[in-house]
Amino acid sequence: MKAKPMTRRDALRLFGAAGAVLGMGSLRAGDAQAQATGPGMPQPDEKVADTLKRLFGDRPLQPAGDKVKFDAPMIAENGAVVPVRVDVELPMAGDDYVKSIYIISDKNRRPLNTKVSLTPDSGKASVGTNIRLASSTDVRAIAETSKGALYETKREVKVTVGGCGG
Numbered sequence: 185m186k187a188k189p190m191t192r193r194d195a196l197r198l199f200g201a202a203g204a205v206l207g208m209g210s211l212r213a214g215d216a217q218a219q220a221t222g223p224g225m226p227q228p229d230e231k232v233a234d235t236l237k238r239l240f241g242d243r244p245l246q247p248a249g250d251k252v253k254f255d256a257p258m259i260a261e262n263g264a265v266v267p268v269r270v271d272v273e274l275p276m277a278g279d280d281y282v283k284s285i286y287i288i289s290d291k292n293r294r295p296l297n298t299k300v301s302l303t304p305d306s307g308k309a310s311v312g313t314n315i316r317l318a319s320s321t322d323v324r325a326i327a328e329t330s331k332g333a334l335y336e337t338k339r340e341v342k343v344t345v346g347g348c349g350g
Contacts, residue, residue: 235296281309
């Protein structure tokens with residue numbers, strides 16, 4: 185009797201099962217939980233202080249002054265779509281550049297709205313996006329340089345609900 189040739193589907197099943205068996209051998213108790221809740225992962229109902237500690241450790245947040253321009257509405261009629269723009273006036277060349285821009289909302293369940301990573305090839309350190317706000321809150325824009333400096337500016341955004349302050 186002639187053996188049936190292996191189909192692509194059969195090969196995928198075989199390799200998938202083998203990968204699952206091999207992968208299970210590398211797991212130890214608690215590994216999955218550690219990966220899901222490690223220092224880089226946000227926690228449910230995380231406080232803004234915990235978010236800042238998780239992202240920046242003990243590095244001080246310096247007032248941005250003229251270095252970070254942050255545009256956000258004073259009143260947002262719809263908390264689901266709040267337009268924000270961050271422009272950073274710092275060098276963007278060589279080993280001295282804006283590495284990341286963070287937008288953090290103090291009262292959101294998970295305060296980190298967005299993180300944008302940049303390189304000197306980006307040319308200019310700026311980002312515009314829409315964020316979601318759970319309620320009226322301070323919104324922070326933080327610029328992180330390649331040398332580890334952190335510059336922060338913030339603004340209060342009032343979210344209206346049915347025409348009333350939220």
